[in-house]
Amino acid sequence: xxxxxxxxxxxxxxxxxxxxxxxxxxxxxxxxxxxxxxxxxxxxxxxxxxxxxxxxxxxxxxxxxxxxxxxxxxxxxxxxxxxxxxxxxxxxxxxxxxxxxxxxxxxxxxxxxxxxxxxxxxxxxxxxxxxxxxxxxxxxxxxxxxxxxxxxxxxxxxxxxxxxxxxxxxxxxxxxxxxxxxxxxxxxxxxxxxxxxxxxxxxxxxxxxxxxxxxxxxxxxxxxxxxxxxxxxxxxxxxxxxxxxxxxxxxxxxxxxxxxxxxxxxxxxxxxxxxxxxxxxxxxxxxxxxxxxxxxxxxxxxxxxxxxxxxxxxxxxxxxxxxxxxxxxxxxxxxxxxxxxxxxxxxxxxxxxxxxxxxxxxxxxxxxxxxxxxxxxxxxxxxxxxxxxxxxxxxxxxxxxxxxxxxxxxxxxxxxxxxxxxxxxxxxx
Amino acid sequence: xxxxxxxxxxxxxxxxxxxxxxxxxxxxxxxxxxxxxxxxxxxxxxxxxxxxxxxxxxxxxxxxxxxxxxxxxxxxxxxxxxxxxxxxxxxxxxxxxxxxxxxxxxxxxxxxxxxxxxxxxxxxxxxxxxxxxxxxxxxxxxxxxxxxxxxxxxxxxxxxxxxxxxxxxxxxxxxxxxxxxxxxxxxxxxxxxxxxxxxxxxxxxxxxxxxxxxxxxxxxxxxxxxxxxxxxxxxxxxxxxxxxxxxxxxxxxxxxxxxxxxxxxxxxxxxxxxxxxxxxxxxxxxxxxxxxxxxxxxxxxxxxxxxxxxxxxxxxxxxxxxxxxxxxxxxxxxxxxxxxxxxxxxxxxxxxxxxxxxxxxxxxxxxxxxxxxxxxxxxxxxxxxxxxxxxxxxxxxxxxxxxxxxxxxxxxxxxxxxxxx
Numbered sequence: 135x136x137x138x139x140x141x142x143x144x145x146x147x148x149x150x151x152x153x154x155x156x157x158x159x160x161x162x163x164x165x166x167x168x169x170x171x172x173x174x175x176x177x178x179x180x181x182x183x184x185x186x187x188x189x190x191x192x193x194x195x196x197x198x199x200x201x202x203x204x205x206x207x208x209x210x211x212x213x214x215x216x217x218x219x220x221x222x223x224x225x226x227x228x229x230x231x232x233x234x235x236x237x238x239x240x241x242x243x244x245x246x247x248x249x250x251x252x253x254x255x256x257x258x259x260x261x262x263x264x265x266x267x268x269x270x271x272x273x274x275x276x277x278x279x280x281x282x283x284x285x286x287x288x289x290x291x292x293x294x295x296x297x298x299x300x301x302x303x304x305x306x307x308x309x310x311x312x313x314x315x316x317x318x319x320x321x322x323x324x325x326x327x328x329x330x331x332x333x334x335x336x337x338x339x340x341x342x343x344x345x346x347x348x349x350x351x352x353x354x355x356x357x358x359x360x361x362x363x364x365x366x367x368x369x370x371x372x373x374x375x376x377x378x379x380x381x382x383x384x385x386x387x388x389x390x391x392x393x394x395x396x397x398x399x400x401x402x403x404x405x406x407x408x409x410x411x412x413x414x415x416x417x418x419x420x421x422x423x424x425x426x427x428x429x430x431x432x433x434x435x436x437x438x439x440x441x442x443x444x445x446x447x448x449x450x451x452x453x454x455x456x457x458x459x460x461x462x463x464x465x466x467x468x469x470x471x472x473x474x475x476x477x478x479x480x481x482x483x484x485x486x487x488x489x490x491x492x493x494x495x496x497x498x499x500x501x502x503x504x505x506x507x508x509x510x511x512x513x514x515x516x517x518x519x520x521x522x523x524x525x526x527x528x529x530x531x532x533x534x535x536x537x538x539x540x541x542x543x544x545x546x547x548x549x550x551x552x553x554x555x556x557x558x559x560x561x562x563x
Numbered sequence: 564x565x566x567x568x569x570x571x572x573x574x575x576x577x578x579x580x581x582x583x584x585x586x587x588x589x590x591x592x593x594x595x596x597x598x599x600x601x602x603x604x605x606x607x608x609x610x611x612x613x614x615x616x617x618x619x620x621x622x623x624x625x626x627x628x629x630x631x632x633x634x635x636x637x638x639x640x641x642x643x644x645x646x647x648x649x650x651x652x653x654x655x656x657x658x659x660x661x662x663x664x665x666x667x668x669x670x671x672x673x674x675x676x677x678x679x680x681x682x683x684x685x686x687x688x689x690x691x692x693x694x695x696x697x698x699x700x701x702x703x704x705x706x707x708x709x710x711x712x713x714x715x716x717x718x719x720x721x722x723x724x725x726x727x728x729x730x731x732x733x734x735x736x737x738x739x740x741x742x743x744x745x746x747x748x749x750x751x752x753x754x755x756x757x758x759x760x761x762x763x764x765x766x767x768x769x770x771x772x773x774x775x776x777x778x779x780x781x782x783x784x785x786x787x788x789x790x791x792x793x794x795x796x797x798x799x800x801x802x803x804x805x806x807x808x809x810x811x812x813x814x815x816x817x818x819x820x821x822x823x824x825x826x827x828x829x830x831x832x833x834x835x836x837x838x839x840x841x842x843x844x845x846x847x848x849x850x851x852x853x854x855x856x857x858x859x860x861x862x863x864x865x866x867x868x869x870x871x872x873x874x875x876x877x878x879x880x881x882x883x884x885x886x887x888x889x890x891x892x893x894x895x896x897x898x899x900x901x902x903x904x905x906x907x908x909x910x911x912x913x914x915x916x917x918x919x920x921x922x923x924x925x926x927x928x929x930x931x932x933x934x935x936x937x938x939x940x941x942x943x944x945x946x947x948x949x950x951x952x953x954x955x956x957x958x959x960x961x962x963x964x965x966x967x968x969x970x971x972x973x974x975x976x977x978x979x980x981x982x983x984x
Contacts, residue, residue: 163847164846164847164848164851165701165702165755165821166700166701166821166844166846166847166854166855167847167851168700169851169854169855169858170854171853171858172854172857172858172861175864199647199648207645208645209644209646213646221636221638225625225626225627226627226631226833226834226835226836226837227617227625227835227836228617228829228835230596231596264684264871265867265868267864267865267866267867267868268866268867268868280587281584295864295868298861298865299865301865302862303865335583370583401581401582413646414646415647415648416646416647416649416869416872417646417871417872418867418869418870418871424584427582427585431584433589434588434590435584437589438587438589438590440590441590442722444687444715445687445715445718445719445721445722445723446684446687446691446719447684447687447688447691447838448684448685448687448715449838451684451836451873451874452838453837453873
């Protein structure tokens with residue numbers, strides 16, 4: 135189809151002027167002429183800049199998606215097999231408003247434990263959600279509707295979109311201290327202070343494992359203390375679990391924080407995502423669950439969650455849910471998945487080790503322990519924005535200016551180059 | 564470890580240590596879905612489900628289009644396909660092709676890059692994102708929706724931050740359009756108000772304006788600066804012709820003015836559960852469209868970050884391939900024709916039966932639904948005595964009818980009309 139030039143349109147007399155047009159008896163300007171261009175998303179801007187760079191040495195460690203050792207995106211074998219089974223078989227009817235029952239069942243087993251009594255007692259209100267984002271948003275909307283006087287405590291730092299989600303849900307935000315820049319670890323004392331000083335019954339957003347963006351998680355002992363303090367203060371724990379299995383390679387281990395809180399009797403909320411651990415990024419599959427006192431309450435809460443989903447998208451997408459259900463519901467496929475997710479986690483742990491060793495071998499004056507202490511996809515390097523800019527300008531290395539490195543983008547092929555560049559920009563610190 | 568702090572009850576705490584959500588009451592059952600629930604419970608062998616808003620074959624089965632299966636196979640067998648996040652605005656190909664589908668490939672608005680299109684979760688998602696955008700960036704926060712309309716419309720726009728008013732639409736006495744009422748109500752709307760228009764196959768009535776009436780609506784709206792927001796959920800599914808079903812939208816775009824359009828592929832491509840749709844905002848200039856698109860991203864990101872890839876990939880695969888596209892138009896026409904056929908069969912059968920009343924609205928109305936004109940008592944009677952399941956407003960889904968079940972439905976209607984007033 136040929137593009138019609140402005141000339142032709144003008145000649146045909148059907149080219150309106152850029153902003154005004156005569157319609158009937160009225161000339162009208164754009165109703166949206168005052169709309170400001172929105173600020174670019176900081177994370178996506180990194181990838182855009184990376185793609186535009188012609189240098190053969192360029193490295194993208196901004197990307198928040200897994201890459202294999204060749205720097206390529208991965209579709210898991212278990213996923214490919216599940217899709218082969220789906221195609222040509224089932225219909226595409228609407229899911230119920232709350233989503234796929236099967237997917238929800240499997241998701242709860244994953245998060246709460248295979249043999250969880252809570253599941254047997256039907257105490258968990260759960261709906262399929264649009265990945266982690268959708269789960270958090272539904273919870274925020276639910277919080278706004280039913281507990282309009284509450285706020286949410288969010289760790290410093292956190293995934294940038296958390297702030298957007300609770301803001302758009304009109305739930306006021308507070309912060310609690312989390313990351314300790316001096317140690318590049320957890321500022322546990324300050325965190326506990328903030329938990330104690332918050333009013334009783336405050337709502338807290340906790341990263342279940344593999345904190346984004348720092349990679350800094352509390353130890354098991356620390357989680358127990360946090361849980362105890364939450365009991366004392368009657369706080370509501372909302373877990374964002376986006377990396378179960380992906381952090382340590384063991385889903386049960388990665389759910390440890392949640393299991394501790396459950397043992398202690400907390401009535402938790404939980405957002406689960408299959409974006410990273412099943413590589414289903416673009417399918418938008420997740421689950422929101424809220425643990426209630428009894429089955430009756432769970433039914434009521436679920437019905438209200440559905441009421442929030444209905445005017446947003448009516449019912450969630452079926453494809454990704456089918457993939458998850460098939461994989462988790464088939465012992466062989468589940469076994470394959472566990473192997474594959476461990477493979478991804480192991481590669482990342484391996485790259486952490488390699489990056490740290492490389493930096494130490496280069497004789498860096500700084501400590502790089504935090505690279506292997508931190509866990510999950512991201513490493514908070516401790517580099518300043520200026521140092522990051524140098525990495526980009528001089529070495530064509532792309533990452534977010536907060537110094538966050540996506541370990542998923544590190545490969546045996548580029549780890550030496552990366553270490554060298556980091557050393558160059560930090561050696562005089 | 565921790566010292567015992569004096570505990571003051573906070574507004575958020577329920578029973579100390581109990582759930583903070585203890586006071587949440589169960590939401591009422593969705594009226595439309597409740598019909599299917601009741602239908603499923605009924606053991607009668609003659610039961611008919613006319614509540615379902617999804618296409619069914621003559622055999623009463625859901626249908627996956629052949630062209631969709633083929634597209635899926637292509638995708639599954641392509642080893643280069645990955646599952647990476649889509650951009651916030653969705654699949655670029657899909658967006659361009661969707662805009663062309665509704666506005667026409669030769670639309671000046673498209674040629675001039677004046678259309679901002681974003682992939683959304685079917686019609687619902689497109690309406691919600693559009694509504695939120697308007698609530699933030701448009702000077703008028705009132706949207707007028709037709710009376711009646713799809714049950715979810717008021718909630719979508721209310722949660723988006725708009726205030727909802729209605730305009731007269733359906734005339735129960737004629738079972739047609741209350742055109743005078745419509746014009747009067749839109750004339751009385753404040754300048755700049757948003758107006759929701761069903762592009763074709765009005766849900767739930769099946770009553771559409773004629774092209775002449777559309778032209779009058781257009782002139783009125785443009786003279787008052789009312790902003791059109793089209794809900795296009797049945798393009799191609801109503802008349803069987805994609806271009807014909809887009810006429811109302813194209814008339815508005817042709818005059819150079821601005822509008823919003825929500826598209827759904829749920830019915831016309833049978834992709835219901837995949838949640839595939841698009842929101843397009845036609846702007847006065849390419850520069851405005853660019854800025855609008857950037858702001859749409861800020862609405863989407865905190866809602867679900869980016870849209871699901873599967874369904875949009877199927878649609879793009881079909882729309883960009885001549886042969887697949889052609890096959891789609893044939894399958895689409897077949898669905899539309901079956902529905903039109905059911906309308907004719909039902910009408911003929913009621914006339915042959917001599918059922919009192921004028922039933923011509925059955926063949927005058929268009930699309931999936933017919934507003935029969937039956938009242939709540941008659942509907943309850945039909946459900947109880949004849950196991951006919953439909954919504955209490957008298958709406959039936961023609962998609963749920965087959966040649967085999969028409970006679971039973973006629974029996975039921977005849978009985979309801981003669982025995983109950």
